[in-house]
Amino acid sequence: MKKVRVFAPASIANMGCGFDVIGLALDEVGDILEITASEGDGLTITNISGVPIPEDIEMNVITPVVRSFLRKIGQKAQIDVVICEKIYPGSGIGSSAASSAAAAYGMNELFGCPLSDEEVVVCAMEGENLASGGYHADNAAPAVMGGIVLIRGYEPLDLIQLPVPGNFYCAVVHPHIVVSTKEAREILPKAVPMHDAVRQWGNVGGLVAGLCTGNIKLIGHSMQDFVAEPYRKQFIPGFDELRKKILATGALAMNISGSGPSVFALCDHKAIADASGKILKEHFDAMGTGCEVYVVKVSNKGAKLTHLTI
Amino acid sequence: MKKVRVFAPASIANMGCGFDVIGLALDEVGDILEITASEGDGLTITNISGVPIPEDIEMNVITPVVRSFLRKIGQKAQIDVVICEKIYPGSGIGSSAASSAAAAYGMNELFGCPLSDEEVVVCAMEGENLASGGYHADNAAPAVMGGIVLIRGYEPLDLIQLPVPGNFYCAVVHPHIVVSTKEAREILPKAVPMHDAVRQWGNVGGLVAGLCTGNIKLIGHSMQDFVAEPYRKQFIPGFDELRKKILATGALAMNISGSGPSVFALCDHKAIADASGKILKEHFDAMGTGCEVYVVKVSNKGAKLTHLTI
Numbered sequence: 001m002k003k004v005r006v007f008a009p010a011s012i013a014n015m016g017c018g019f020d021v022i023g024l025a026l027d028e029v030g031d032i033l034e035i036t037a038s039e040g041d042g043l044t045i046t047n048i049s050g051v052p053i054p055e056d057i058e059m060n061v062i063t064p065v066v067r068s069f070l071r072k073i074g075q076k077a078q079i080d081v082v083i084c085e086k087i088y089p090g091s092g093i094g095s096s097a098a099s100s101a102a103a104a105y106g107m108n109e110l111f112g113c114p115l116s117d118e119e120v121v122v123c124a125m126e127g128e129n130l131a132s133g134g135y136h137a138d139n140a141a142p143a144v145m146g147g148i149v150l151i152r153g154y155e156p157l158d159l160i161q162l163p164v165p166g167n168f169y170c171a172v173v174h175p176h177i178v179v180s181t182k183e184a185r186e187i188l189p190k191a192v193p194m195h196d197a198v199r200q201w202g203n204v205g206g207l208v209a210g211l212c213t214g215n216i217k218l219i220g221h222s223m224q225d226f227v228a229e230p231y232r233k234q235f236i237p238g239f240d241e242l243r244k245k246i247l248a249t250g251a252l253a254m255n256i257s258g259s260g261p262s263v264f265a266l267c268d269h270k271a272i273a274d275a276s277g278k279i280l281k282e283h284f285d286a287m288g289t290g291c292e293v294y295v296v297k298v299s300n301k302g303a304k305l306t307h308l309t310i
Numbered sequence: 311m312k313k314v315r316v317f318a319p320a321s322i323a324n325m326g327c328g329f330d331v332i333g334l335a336l337d338e339v340g341d342i343l344e345i346t347a348s349e350g351d352g353l354t355i356t357n358i359s360g361v362p363i364p365e366d367i368e369m370n371v372i373t374p375v376v377r378s379f380l381r382k383i384g385q386k387a388q389i390d391v392v393i394c395e396k397i398y399p400g401s402g403i404g405s406s407a408a409s410s411a412a413a414a415y416g417m418n419e420l421f422g423c424p425l426s427d428e429e430v431v432v433c434a435m436e437g438e439n440l441a442s443g444g445y446h447a448d449n450a451a452p453a454v455m456g457g458i459v460l461i462r463g464y465e466p467l468d469l470i471q472l473p474v475p476g477n478f479y480c481a482v483v484h485p486h487i488v489v490s491t492k493e494a495r496e497i498l499p500k501a502v503p504m505h506d507a508v509r510q511w512g513n514v515g516g517l518v519a520g521l522c523t524g525n526i527k528l529i530g531h532s533m534q535d536f537v538a539e540p541y542r543k544q545f546i547p548g549f550d551e552l553r554k555k556i557l558a559t560g561a562l563a564m565n566i567s568g569s570g571p572s573v574f575a576l577c578d579h580k581a582i583a584d585a586s587g588k589i590l591k592e593h594f595d596a597m598g599t600g601c602e603v604y605v606v607k608v609s610n611k612g613a614k615l616t617h618l619t620i
Binding site for chain 2: 017018019020021022150151152153158160162188189190191192193194197198199200201202203204205206207208209212213218221222227
């Protein structure tokens, strides 16, 4: 019998302009799993986090991750997973990716690290597929690898870890509005007008150049999203006015986190992130919409082992 | 009376995936202008390059550049331009941009450099607008500034000079096929399917990351263009087979230069660029299509003063 305790962080997909291709890992907030491997052939999942998730094991993102890992390494085992801490599903900060990444990373550690980082991400994407019906890596890759990750391409998967210059903080708000990932995807047009597409990849180039060269202003300017935000912001009441207030604090940018409804402000000082967090909370409080606010550092760490028993 | 002799280089727009947002400057090949400013109010253009260009001054890209420069600085002058050397129009390596950049840069030098680099590019874009009916900077910016330039956005113009790692060479072929920029633009769809758009900005991110971090392989992988090339390659007979042969030499990528019909191979060794140049020539020779081939270094130098008389 061998047992690991693993953490995988929350994450923010898209980072504005990088729709489906960029994601960043947050510090501290995340999922914690304990995974035990012993002889046999089966899987149990026990949830002691207090966060409600589906009881049917076939509906839990951890299940396809564990199965695909074992299939990949060609082994059978009895796997028992305990979910100790869990980000609320639907919070828009990569709840399903944190579980999937922790499961994939933990399984790899349990079995002596036969898979590369990229292969661990591919396993974690099985969970993302169950959650949203698509093989996306923009939360799963940063949740495994940490930092800011560019998914250059999916055919084959090509993950580029980008530098995180300075001390970046995110103020993230999760307003209690229900928007499913499916609904947020369906509202998007099937094609992007050429003019907007050109502006979008100009911005992706600017964002990557800003990260690589430490040009903080360029990062902020480049995060504007012409493709998803114009459609998705309708789910978030007062989005445009909120952004004006947030940018007035000195925040670099404010965007929708992933498919929403969470919103985040990227800041290069803790004090600005704190001020942004306060404004985000006030905005949704004033509307009578409950919300949680996190102010967390952008992390260079991804999934990690916190305990190992042999 | 004051006189300058200026050079502005040829350039390659798009660099594959960076449709309308990336361009690179070439070494040695380019336009040379002599510009004289004296008291008065008028413009003459004399062409001694031997390359046929429109005789009507209103059809010459230099004219709107000179006028916009003088308007911008609020001065009148008699300007006499002599075109000493000229890239063949329609060659697909930024012929109009080289003239426009040389004129804008030369005027700025003549009048004591009142404009910033970006403002000089804005002047040069007046020439691009006359040539192709659009304010594009993807040839004009590298022709003025040198190196590889990202046009992050046009509203306002935001130019980012990207690092040029190592010794990059381009083998460029100009096959004698007539494709107007207008025709090459009209064949493109008005909207990009979301799937292709995502792949394109993943590649733009990869290209910029590769340039910034000196990851040569990443640069090559990222240059694939999903947006313009699938339509424009039909103007270039045998494009796909040609690329296979070029990549077999060790070239990093082969793409259409700007709107075509020129094609270039990006290489990180002179010997590979020479081998690629040979294959490019053989390909069009075998088809009975005349062509010129250049093998030139990617330049970090843009427009420059070669002589000044006061």
